[in-house]
Amino acid sequence: MTLDPAVEAPAPKQKARVKTPAARPARVVWRRRRGRPLLNLAAALIVTAAVLYAAFLPAGPLPALGPAFNPTTGAWTMAADAQVTDRTLRLPGLQQPVRVVLESNGTTHVVAQTDHDLFLATGYVHARFRLFQMDLMRRQGEGRLSEVFGKAALDTDRFELQLGLLRTAQLEWSQLPVGDPSHAALLAYAQGVNDRIAEAESTHQLDAMFTLVGYQPKQWTPIDTLVIKGDMTQTLSFDDTPILVALINKSLGADLTSEWFPVLPPNRQSPYDPGPYPKAATAPIETMRAVSDAEAQSAAAAYEVLESLPKGLLKTEGASNNWAVAPSKSTSGGALLAGDPHLDLTLPSIWFQLTQDSPNFHVAGVSIPGTPGVLIGHNQHIAWSLTDAMNQQTFFYLEKQDAAHPNQYFWNGAWQTYKKVEYDIPVAGGAMQRLTVKLSVHGPVIADRGLTTSVWWGGNLPSQDLGVLLRVTQATDWKEFRDALRDWHSPTHNFVYSDDRGNIGLISAGYFPQIAKGRPGLPMAGTGESDVTGTIPYDAIPQSYDPPSGFLWSANQWQVTPDYPYYLGTANFYDPGYRANEIHRVLSAPGKLSAADMAALQTDTRDFLASEIVPVLLQSLSSDQLNPTESAARDMLASWDYRMEINSAAASVWWTFWQSYLGETFDPWWKSRAVKVKRADVNAMLGQDLEFWTLTDPVNRAFSAPGVGSRAASDAERTAFHKAVFTLRTSLGSSPRSWTWGRMHARELTNLALVSDLSYGPRAERGDGNTPLAAGGRISTAGPSWRMVVDWGAGTFQGIYPGGQSENPASGWYTNLVETWWDGRLDPMLSADQAAATSGVATWKLQQ
């Protein structure tokens, strides 16, 4: 049967066609047209093959178009995913019904009748809103990014597998007793994540990025959670400082390197724990020695490896604030606490805000998607926040090898055989890559050129930090809080504390590695004499409780004075301390403080370094010949309040001057001595030196670099000022009043998948790297990732983070919190019951 009207037409029509003069026998027509159908078929096959290929298979950066753009199961499901309404959901594994309240801004409240259900529901909620982010984070730590992103991610995967986050996580999981509450929490959490994966797959509502990249998430395991904990530890504590110093030492010599990269900070610091300290018999740190050619070669190899890694994998400069104020200095009569951890600012954010309520947990704050607990927040009695303690947690060792002992290294008087671990790295669009990781007693070998370099890293110590965190969230007073932190290992953090009885405290919990002998600021001999021998006793680590001053603060500064007997690190592991000094200045001022003052200090833009240096600069310029533009710039500095505000032109002059001053002082050294390390990598330390010399040693030899002749600080300042004004005039125009900071400085919240059009900004922003409102660099991509202010006297809890609860860019919760955060405002942190009474909430009933 055919339905073609031409074929079904009456016979006369066909006959008529045959009878026309032009008509020819069928056989002849077939021969003449034989070429066209073949051509047509060839074209059809080629086009069809191309269409089917593009539809079924990914091609280069393009996903398989069919499943990706299918209107009902492809990326378009982002629209349905963005809708959050009242629902009743069935989750396998739940023991009792769970209520989830979602505020109109996305803040989530989980109310469960058992602890198991609390963590299961938390896993479900995290995965519902952040599954792609969670998958990226575990892939990063497990060295599986290449599997979905191809060979571009291979270097990162190799490094992570070398470093060993996965090995550590596997060890931690195997060592965790089955009866431990965190064991149960990890399993329940994984179940909740897997419930969401199953639901999303069955309803075709996996995050669109999975569809577009073209893969399905595998099942979640407790090890994945532990790997994500490792990711954070790595970002906050894996530090390449000794490698940099070794390379600088080779170029500048031991003498200058020792002076410019000292053990103790040269500048003024504001330690929160002034002592007295316990006595300790510790080995003195050895003086700086010259680095050999072979050592320099191995340092260069390690530097090459570490420099090739994407930004954010290694610890760079520290930047977090927290402080607490006692009732004696509080307008409300209760203790105050403020915290703003500074991390890379991404969309989605590293944080997910929630409250958790179950028989044994009543906690509110922010959690990291992929992990079951609240990291920063408060419960009914205590509040806490964190800053990075910054102590040295990464030690590099040069292994002694010999051709007569292949695959061995000399340690503790005998030849030891390297352990080897083999990994197969799947690569999207490429062949499987085999990686062999060599492990010495110190840790993984990360570079094999010159001398073999291995690394001891605190993050590789198996530790049950999640269990610690759960106990912290249950603590009701300082003793329980402090006892819980006794087992916290890495990364070391300054945990600030306040409670509902008016107590405040600060403790730098974690592992503080001590070595037998050597110079840990450089790579050390791997033969045993410089090994890590243990940590500082818990009672001797930096800490303070209810100090007479009535306040405590940390901002990555040195926690202690030079009298402290234990080794913490060299000065360049720590922050220069300008934020800490500014916070200390504000908190120590006479008068009482309110929660509003806490919020204002979190967004304080006063540059402490500028307040020290600008008066000196003005003095130097007083004897200088200035042109009208320079005079105008100088006058603006003279009347400036040192605040890095968007509309401040003086702020631009200061910032440009300081960059110019650094360059004027150090670039001639870098050039004449051919230093292999980028100066920008060590600017924080050089800035401390420059600050110190400018204020107290203006004829330091550093100002008289080879080729510039004999100079003092004031000469360099004047030259730098002239250059700075010239730079500003060239880039921003001839009117100094128009050189506003907002024209030079912006902030960007970067999309986690590096889709620039899904990022926020760049947008003009106040602050700089030295201000409590941290915003370093011309376009700042890191800063206050969460702000929290707690006032126990008024009973108010407030918080905000830049971003939104959902990773779905089509969701109203993708960037809805940004404006509030940008304006320096805070949202109330409500309890589940308070939230349920507000308008616009959605409620999920989770049932078995």
Add this chain to the structure above:
Amino acid sequence: MRLLVTIVTGLVVAIAGVLLGAWWTPFVIGVAFGLVVTRPVVSIGLGAVGGLLAWLLPLLGEEVRYGLGPTAASLAAIMGFGHEGAIPVVLTLLVGTLLGLTGAWVTCAVRQIAVPKTR
């Protein structure tokens, strides 16, 4: 009449298939049109329109239920087209159209070789 029934049936099957996640249904329907409707211009046209409708109507359904504006803008951003939300919409409809069109076209082309019209 039978032609109309065939067209409607094909469209319903194609749309149902897409709604159920079988996004390739328009190609199959295109093949069916190519087999059943022997006049190439007609069958290929039907395949193309069928493919277009099979992807367009579910997309319209999503638009009515959820609103696709932010999603289209997000997809455009992910694909590197800024916030030009029209581009992913056009691309989506193009995929559906081409699936139906090629299904019908390749079938007609084979049919022309295997069953010459004038024979």
